[in-house]
Amino acid sequence: MSHVIEMLHIRKEFPGIVANDDITLQVEKGEIHAILGENGAGKSTLMSILFGLYHADRGVIKVRGEEVRINSPNDATDLGIGMVHQHFQLVQTFTVTENIILGKEGSFVLDRKSAAKRIKALSEQYGLSINPDSVIESITVGMQQRVEILKMLYRDAEILIFDEPTAVLTPQEIDELMQIMRNMVKEGKSVILITHKLDEIKAVADRCTIIRRGKMVGVVDVASTSQAKMAAMMVGRPVNFKVAKQDMQAGKPVLEVQSLRVLNNKKVPAVKDFTLAVRAGEIVGIAGVDGNGQSELVEAITGLRPAVSGAVLLNGKAITHASIRERNEAGIGHIPEDRQKRGLVMSAPLGSNMVIKEYYRPPFSKNGILKQPVIDKHAQDICDAFDVRSGEGILSLAGKLSGGNQQKAIVGREMALEPDLIIAVQPTRGLDVGAIEYIHKRLVEHRDKGKAVLLVSFELDEIFNLSDRIAVMNSGELIDVVETKKTNEEEVGLMMAGVKTKEAAR
């Protein structure tokens, strides 16, 4: 048995929550070991303990068979443990070489040349194709991630931890990263991959440790375990990848967007002559690559951004120039793109966040005085109904919740308003399968109640899974609206690139 890392019976408690409860992780030398769990299951905590950022309350860590104490990331580095964080820690204006040697400059006189040489060699050895002289701000996110990887290799890391490495990558970059991981293992390194994406685990990992709500569920051999089995272990019940959806006859239009024109922050038209209707009892998905005017369109509909020309109608009434509150009251619910920035007040308790759109009207207040018991009850109801888990219930600060629970709270709040129209922008970004399934189900339920849903997503899977009709957007224009049943991913993909179907047919 050559376990390069052993974490035995690790326990870590935070106020009100046990993040890790008797978790054991054993990584063999030369394997890619995945750690799978929902958001908030305790994966990141476990890795932070291994990397010396947190201290385990109980348990033993062994590296190469010897018991060690890891008090800081420096200790971890000395033991040959390197971590590629989700958020890169790079100096934007420095070159690749300078970033890599930062903190390891050696003697007083900087020897960039030999460092660059070694970096080049490492880069070739592992197939990273990095130019050591590029400046960080001039290279892509995928390349920046490789710089982080090189940083670890340069410090002779034997065990590399990747924390959700694919969240920021394009599909091609993901494939390349997988290859890089395989190269590392071939060279005798060991890789720990933290993720909640099953297809990635299936593609690259040898074994997988599954964690649920801070407890270890099991270790599986990836090759002989199906994705559905792993998903079920992670979530604690069987998971449906496809949402069951009945056919429905769409009713009268709820949202009508007519020849809408909107400017972006640089005062350049971001939405051009856009016309679309969303009817009662249907989900319309807007497909498109990020940055093609989807955000501006949503902001113009919700009132966060003025429209230059054109009209927005809700239930037949013009709301083009209505205030945000008037639109909320008229029946628009909005699951915003950025839950951290717009969706929640992170430093306020969950309870206040749940009434942030309704606090000013009965029953939550009267004559300007808040009715705290009513507010608390409402917030508790939402948390119960939408399975929002937090350390201290509705008193928890919103910022202390995991991403999935934050999102469920927002979805719950918007659904509780029972709006005629829900606009959901990237509603499941960064969430695990359990939460995704849950939120999808809720959106479909909303549609089944005869309400309208406008979905904006950059993930085609999600668009196809939920939408009754798909509107494709490219550089601010509506390319076409197609019925989901009568199209396929290829056709929509082409339209996302700006090719109209008819032209494609020609």
Place this chain on the structure above:
Amino acid sequence: MRVKSNAFLIAVSAVILGLIAGGILMLAIGSNPFEGFFYLFRGGLMNMERVGNTIATAITLMLVGLSVAFAFKTGLFNIGAAGQMLVGGLCATLVAHYVFLPRPFYLLVIILCAFAGGALWGVIPGLLKARFNVHEVVATIMMNWIAYWSVYYFVPAYLKGPSLETESKSIAIEQTLRSPWLTKIFGGGYINLGIFFAIAAVFIIKYVLDKTTLGFELKAVGSNRFCAEYAGIRVNRNVIISMMIAGGLAGLAGMTFYTGYSRNIQIGVMPSMGFDGIAVALLGASNPIGVLLSALFFGMLQSGKGFMNAMTDVPPEIADTIIATIIYFTATSVLFSRFWDSLGKRKKKRLDAKREASAKEAGNA
């Protein structure tokens, strides 16, 4: 609840460390720190009159601290309390000289006028911020100087005293905020009715912030204006309201200072309490009750430092240094919160271990 007690612990730690640092400083200049502190506290507390003076100083600090804390809750940094104090004080002084009414009505008028004067000085930067995105720090500093020079003009022109050009004529004692029965209880000194107004203000502001929709909006805007905007709250309107109320509170502070603590208004002096209030708000963690307590503490240091200087060879600047050090330690409060957290955890761990051990024993038995 946990958060609140934490803020209290942080404040107390900062105070203690500030006092220790002050003691080291006294040692460094060759004085006996125990003697120094003895006279510092004695100077603030040794008899009723001294206590009255401590409270009288605290009144103004409390209202300024409240002003800064209130603006801070909306994410605004009101550095213009000094100017708002001057304008509020000037309005109050005018009322004191020219308005004669039965006492309750008179008090109502002087309070309203002082509040309005300060509110005007606060609302202008608020409008500039809301309308043109002018940073409130810049705007309020400028407003400070406008107030300063306006007083410089107004006082000699309209309120000139019999002898001195540099200050307004004294207000008749019956027209000040001082009250015979209060003065009698405390055996003289500067104590005045302002203490009741200040305490009332603390609880009103606490109520507004905790229990009203206005407070809900202000806090939402202060904590995350993007989320507030998304939720349909009018961000700009709240910025204006917040600055107006903050200015009004500082205006009241000016009233207590110029028509209560003192009886005239001097020209060419920017009231330093307008800035000390920032310290009060910081130590009080922007919490109204915290502001009340920290104002009393700073009031004691302020009024005791003269006595310390008279009785020992410790210069009064030491008291100011202590205040500055306390602020410094408050600003680095992250360290304390970590310290207290880890202490709490260690204790819990020990308890857990004990519980486990006894459970095991029970199991064995």
